[in-house]
Amino acid sequence: xxxxxxxxxxxxxxxxxxxxxxxxxxxxxxxxxxxxxxxxxxxxxxxxxxxxxxxxxxxxxxxxxxxxxxxxxxxxxxxxxxxxxxxxxxxxxxxxxxxxxxxxxxxxxxxxxxxxxxxxxxxxxxxxxxxxxxxxxxxxxxxxxxxxxxxxxxxxxxxxxxxxxxxxxxxxxxxxxxxxxxxxxxxxxxxxxxxxxxxxxxxxxxxxxxxxxxxxxxxxxxxxxxxxxxxxxxxxxxxxxxxxxxxxxxxxxxxxxxxxxxxxxxxxxxxxxxxxxxxxxxxxxxxxxxxxxxxxxxxxxxxxxxxxxxxxxxxxxxxxxxxxxxxxxxxxxxxxxxxxxxxxxxxxxxxxxxxxxxxxxxxxxxxxxxxxxxxxxxxxxxxxxxxxxxxxxxxxxxxxxxxxxxxxxxxxxxxxxxxxxxxxxxxxxxxxxxxxxxxxxxxxxxxxxxxxxxxxxxxxxxxxxxxxxxxxxxxxxxxxxxxxxxxxxxxxxxxxxxxxxxxxxxxxxxxxxxxxxxxx
Amino acid sequence: xxxxxxxxxxxxxxxxxxxxxxxxxxxxxxxxxxxxxxxxxxxxxxxxxxxxxxxxxxxxxxxxxxxxxxxxxxxxxxxxxxxxxxxxxxxxxxxxxxxxxxxxxxxxxxxxxxxxxxxxxxxxxxxxxxxxxxxxxxxxxxxxxxxxxxxxxxxxxxxxxxxxxxxxxxxxxxxxxxxxxxxxxxxxxxxxxxxxxxxxxxxxxxxxxxxxxxxxxxxxxxxxxxxxxxxxxxxxxxxxxxxxxxxxxxxxxxxxxxxxxxxxxxxxxxxxxxxxxxxxxxxxxxxxxxxxxxxxxxxxxxxxxxxxxxxxxxxxxxxxxxxxxxxxxxxxxxxxxxxxxxxxxxxxxxxxxxxxxxxxxxxxxxxxxxxxxxxxxxxxxxxxxxxxx
Numbered sequence: 001x002x003x004x005x006x007x008x009x010x011x012x013x014x015x016x017x018x019x020x021x022x023x024x025x026x027x028x029x030x031x032x033x034x035x036x037x038x039x040x041x042x043x044x045x046x047x048x049x050x051x052x053x054x055x056x057x058x059x060x061x062x063x064x065x066x067x068x069x070x071x072x073x074x075x076x077x078x079x080x081x082x083x084x085x086x087x088x089x090x091x092x093x094x095x096x097x098x099x100x101x102x103x104x105x106x107x108x109x110x111x112x113x114x115x116x117x118x119x120x121x122x123x124x125x126x127x128x129x130x131x132x133x134x135x136x137x138x139x140x141x142x143x144x145x146x147x148x149x150x151x152x153x154x155x156x157x158x159x160x161x162x163x164x165x166x167x168x169x170x171x172x173x174x175x176x177x178x179x180x181x182x183x184x185x186x187x188x189x190x191x192x193x194x195x196x197x198x199x200x201x202x203x204x205x206x207x208x209x210x211x212x213x214x215x216x217x218x219x220x221x222x223x224x225x226x227x228x229x230x231x232x233x234x235x236x237x238x239x240x241x242x243x244x245x246x247x248x249x250x251x252x253x254x255x256x257x258x259x260x261x262x263x264x265x266x267x268x269x270x271x272x273x274x275x276x277x278x279x280x281x282x283x284x285x286x287x288x289x290x291x292x293x294x295x296x297x298x299x300x301x302x303x304x305x306x307x308x309x310x311x312x313x314x315x316x317x318x319x320x321x322x323x324x325x326x327x328x329x330x331x332x333x334x335x336x337x338x339x340x341x342x343x344x345x346x347x348x349x350x351x352x353x354x355x356x357x358x359x360x361x362x363x364x365x366x367x368x369x370x371x372x373x374x375x376x377x378x379x380x381x382x383x384x385x386x387x388x389x390x391x392x393x394x395x396x397x398x399x400x401x402x403x404x405x406x407x408x409x410x411x412x413x414x415x416x417x418x419x420x421x422x423x424x425x426x427x428x429x430x431x432x433x434x435x436x437x438x439x440x441x442x443x444x445x446x447x448x449x450x451x452x453x454x455x456x457x458x459x460x461x462x463x464x465x466x467x468x469x470x471x472x473x474x475x476x477x478x479x480x481x482x483x484x485x486x487x488x489x490x491x492x493x494x495x496x497x498x499x500x501x502x503x504x505x506x507x508x509x510x511x512x513x514x515x516x517x518x519x520x
Numbered sequence: 521x522x523x524x525x526x527x528x529x530x531x532x533x534x535x536x537x538x539x540x541x542x543x544x545x546x547x548x549x550x551x552x553x554x555x556x557x558x559x560x561x562x563x564x565x566x567x568x569x570x571x572x573x574x575x576x577x578x579x580x581x582x583x584x585x586x587x588x589x590x591x592x593x594x595x596x597x598x599x600x601x602x603x604x605x606x607x608x609x610x611x612x613x614x615x616x617x618x619x620x621x622x623x624x625x626x627x628x629x630x631x632x633x634x635x636x637x638x639x640x641x642x643x644x645x646x647x648x649x650x651x652x653x654x655x656x657x658x659x660x661x662x663x664x665x666x667x668x669x670x671x672x673x674x675x676x677x678x679x680x681x682x683x684x685x686x687x688x689x690x691x692x693x694x695x696x697x698x699x700x701x702x703x704x705x706x707x708x709x710x711x712x713x714x715x716x717x718x719x720x721x722x723x724x725x726x727x728x729x730x731x732x733x734x735x736x737x738x739x740x741x742x743x744x745x746x747x748x749x750x751x752x753x754x755x756x757x758x759x760x761x762x763x764x765x766x767x768x769x770x771x772x773x774x775x776x777x778x779x780x781x782x783x784x785x786x787x788x789x790x791x792x793x794x795x796x797x798x799x800x801x802x803x804x805x806x807x808x809x810x811x812x813x814x815x816x817x818x819x820x821x822x823x824x825x826x827x828x829x830x831x832x833x834x835x836x837x838x839x840x841x842x843x844x845x846x847x848x849x850x851x852x853x854x855x856x857x858x859x860x861x862x863x864x865x866x867x868x869x870x871x872x873x874x875x876x877x878x879x880x881x882x883x884x885x886x887x888x889x890x891x892x893x894x895x896x897x898x899x900x901x902x903x904x905x906x907x908x909x
Contacts, residue, residue, distance in 0.1 A: 051692075058764065058765075059763045130831055143737060144761060230736075234738075236737055237736060271601040272601040272602060274605065276607075276611055278606070301758075303741035321619055333605075335602075336604075338595040340594070352586065356579065363571060367568075375758070376758040440553040444725070447756075448766050450696065450766065451697045453693075453697075
């Protein structure tokens with residue numbers, strides 16, 4: 001198959017409607033955002049290296065925590081999973097491309113502008129340290145966010161990000177439901193496709209809720225309404241309910257595709273079918289459903305009637321059941337397999353271990369009375385970084401190593417990649433594990449300076465952070481090196497790999513499955 | 521970073537690795553939740569330990585199976601992969617077991633939660649208001665009322681010595697953790713807190729009392745504690761509330777019943793003295809000295825100790841039009857604030873003596889040589905005048 005009639009150079013990327021090109025764009029955008037959000041995390045950890053204010057002022061610090069969170073959630077993790085979906089879903093279900101290729105182009109190209117809109121106020125303060133970027137935390141609670149001078153930039157950026165996500169989701173759903181190859185029934189789809197199908201429905205359900213929240217903020221700030229303003233008869237707590245009705249499913253939007261990736265990798269390198277495929281599908285759907293009815297567990301100390309607290313506690317701890325089922329299934333898949341530990345498998349196994357630790361602390365946080373002590377402390381910071389960094393991000397990195405030979409036609413450098421893995425997995429624990437202790441000791445999150453009683457663990461956490469941050473530059477180098485050259489990859493790539501994407505040559509030609517394959 | 525610090529970090533690093541799983545029962549090394557000094561905080565601690573043990577055991581079992589499998593079920597060991605890939609029985613078993621464990625956790629958790637929300641029969645009611653960036657305490661039963669700011673000494677203590685503050689003699693041990701006016705409560709009494717916010721959301725948290733509740737504008741949240749032990753308990757704001765979020769500590773002094781009574785009497789006396797001072801005429805030196813104290817505690821958070829502000833965020837007072845202009849406008853700004861900015865209406869927070877002295881201080885510091893002074897009577901006159909308008 002030839003690369004017929006598509007433009008070259010910059011025009012290729014601007015006008016492309018090819019799912020592989022768009023997947024590549026998403027992945028590179030996400031990686032740039034990862035480095036940007038990551039460097040902000042480095043500023044945070046440098047400032048927290050020891051007590052006292054050394055590098056930045058408190059306002060700048062708040063800007064760093066806010067932008068770090070927003071960029072990582074909306075700029076790094078979400079676009080990365082969309083990028084993987086673009087690259088893999090059509091190939092996995094035997095479709096020639098995404099169902100709505102032009103919309104696909106648009107949903108990507110909105111993103112860089114949204115990111116620019118979000119970050120640009122940082123450079124509007126006259127000098128750098130007086131930057132006026134958003135400074136109210138990624139959860140942008142009212143009324144604090146209402147005090148922010150450049151709120152319109154932020155709101156417009158969120159709207160754009162939401163539009164992009166909704167379009168991406170419509171596309172994914174339309175592709176999965178309409179473009180499967182003959183014989184590819186729903187219950188034969190690879191787990192990654194299943195998790196993305198469910199994720200896409202979550203996105204369509206909650207992104208409009210987020211849009212509603214920021215629109216109410218907009219009219220409160222600029223058009224005299226009082227949705228969230230107590231003095232005008234509104235309610236700041238309303239904001240939190242609306243936000244977390246979006247925000248909790250959002251957490252699963254980030255982790256479900258990661259579940260999917262890990263469910264592809266583990267069977268491949270265990271040389272054994274995924275254990276309990278059907279129960280994995282049901283567990284994913286159950287998690288998605290539960291994600292809609294537990295939002296107020298982020299708000300136990302906001303002040304709810306005790307019946308409400310009890311309900312949200314019971315519903316929340318219930319999530320451990322389907323999540324545990326998933327972990328058990330992965331373990332059972334490995335059990336009595338014939339495992340090898342190529343780099344993608346290393347990341348996947350690390351995912352299962354470390355995500356489970358994040359799940360454990362999630363259960364602890366779900367127990368409402370204890371949450372009164374944990375919430376808004378570093379214990380929470382540790383929890384969600386275990387889930388999102390060693391969870392979502394580790395799975396994504398594993399996925400990149402897994403499919404990189406398919407995308408580029410080259411094998412990655414084994415030694416460098418293993419170095420990248422071991423550096424990351426050790427430093428990430430040095431970075432985040434002590435944060436549990438800090439939280440239990442009483443250190444609140446989002447503070448730029450702290451009492452000496454928190455000094456020791458903060459220093460260790462910062463040291464871990466610097467190593468973890470630097471390790472990701474190695475990842476960048478490995479990926480570029482693999483694109484440029486390396487040992488030729490076969491179309492099968494991995495001995496135990498199953499699925500349609502492994503039947504096409506490596507690198508995958510520009511157009512695949514123009515004639516639908518037959519799935520038995 | 522000194523060599524000893526590096527060394528300590530390395531040892532700590534090793535500690536992290538070694539304590540990776542058994543984080544339990546090492547409370548002395550700053551690893552675990554505090555037991556605290558109330559029944560509720562004890563129950564929370566027990567719940568925390570219960571769940572921690574459960575997840576530790578589950579973790580050991582699950583990770584044990586995985587590690588066994590990783591070691592033994594390798595292709596390099598020549599095994600052939602099994603072909604099983606589903607079992608409804610197994611799926612049902614490992615759905616039911618977690619469910620049963622959850623019920624076992626939910627029972628004690630429910631009990632504790634119900635106790636936490638039992639607000640009946642308080643001995644003392646205190647209204648707590650969160651401000652950017654200080655706390656206001658209003659004793660509803662006896663009328664004692666004051667603001668509680670980060671103590672200047674606590675902030676300064678850190679400036680030179682925060683680096684090494686492990687020994688208790690070092691004043692930096694309470695860097696950022698002391699206030700000018702702690703909340704004082706009697707031991708063994710049920711203290712009910714009515715918590716609200718004045719501007720944005722804050723969160724009143726003292727770990728040892730087992731209390732954390734958000735302070736939300738337009739809401740009054742109830743919470744309570746009954747401290748079992750005399751002592752000083754520290755906490756801080758737990759909800760991001762802007763630039764000063766890390767600088768609004770909470771100190772609760774739990775004292776004996778008799779000490780509490782004499783403290784209340786003392787507060788009343790001080791209040792009476794303060795209201796008498798309103799009619800007094802102070803010398804410039806007195807006003808300047810008082811004013812500096814007020815300025816450094818209250819105003820310096822934004823306008824900075826040197827009066828230069830933060831360009832683009834908080835205006836400078838050095839050379840400011842308001843400060844160099846007529847007294848009335850200056851008094852007006854301090855008393856009523858500037859709506860739509862971070863400048864609060866301090867008329868509600870400070871007494872006329874404090875306001876007069878801080879204005880005098882501002883007009884004669886940072887290179888502002890206005891030369892004039894403001895007396896408490898000027899402030900009282902301004903406020904009276906304003907009311908009659």
